[in-house]
Amino acid sequence: MRFPYVNKLPIAIIVDFLKVLGVTRRLGTKATAILTFNLSAPLSTSFNIPANFEVIDSTGNYSFLTDTALSIPPGLVSGSVTATAEVTGSSYNLASYTLIGIPNPLTFLSSVTNLEGANGGSDPESDDQVITRGLVELRVRSPISQADFEFIAETELGVGSRCRAIGLLGANRTSKQLGAIHLFLLNANQEPANSAQLIKIQQLFSERVPLGSSLYTSPMELLSISADLIAKLVPGREAEATADELWEAYQSFLNPSQYPLDEDIILNEVEFALRATGAIRDIESLLLNGQPLNVPLPNQYTLPVAFSLNMSLVSDEGVVFELLRGAGEFE
Missing domain, CATH: 3.30.300 (GMP Synthetase; Chain A, domain 3)
Structure with a gap:
């Protein structure tokens, strides 16, 4: 006869032991956002939006409720208030300009949005996560x-x-x-x-x-890095697919979650990351923020982030493909 719960017993004991020491399982947190409401025209009296006013995202799947009432004074056409996700979970960490739905419209209220992303939502911890965090906290x-x-x-x-x-x-x-x-x-x-x-x-x-x-x-501060690339396509490579691959490599190299702190952006290293895709050869020119130079980080608390990659990719037949990825890219 098998006892499926026996293997879980040691983990349960460790979790309970950590609880005694003051380390308890985190049950998840709700994301928060700042909502900016806009009126269709300035009014002669204050415009009030009640607390717990619901705003949803563009898909209709995620709901946020205002934390307090918002009063927009006479003559003004906008105001902001904090809002909290309806339930816990990291899925509520939504991007900027996604909270735009008003299920219960108000007269003179024309629109709403979140100018910065909703953040702070987290999922309940697993046993492994509780133990890992607990042991670290004890240390x-x-x-x-x-x-x-x-x-x-x-x-x-x-x-x-x-x-x-x-x-x-x-x-x-x-x-x-x-x-x-x-x-x-x-x-x-x-x-x-x-x-x-x-x-x-x-x-x-x-x-x-x-x-x-x-x-x-x-x-943390972010420094946007734009690049202009002129290079030859490897024979047989399709331009649009190559542009996607180069953009992915560029973003990966400048990923602020992984980029080393205190290291400037070295032009040759960016060039190497693009060459490593195997999609291009004979790089004729590479500019970072408009210059063929390294880009220094201004301080110890700034990280780079990929902003745009403007590409001129030349085929063996001499055809030039002008492609843009990132900021300014057409939908």
């Missing part, structure tokens, strides 16, 4: 090193997130401050952390930092 309950702060923050924000901890950096991001610790945060979806997540990380460390220390949190 770094009182973070000391840069690696401790970064690991705890990235564990909280999820796989693919980034944290850069800089000691002695004040709130203004330039001045030195004794006892200060400044954390710069990137979401798991490769976007700078939003206000709700900054507060969440601040609270996470509130009882862990030493007495006399100051902790600041800021969004």
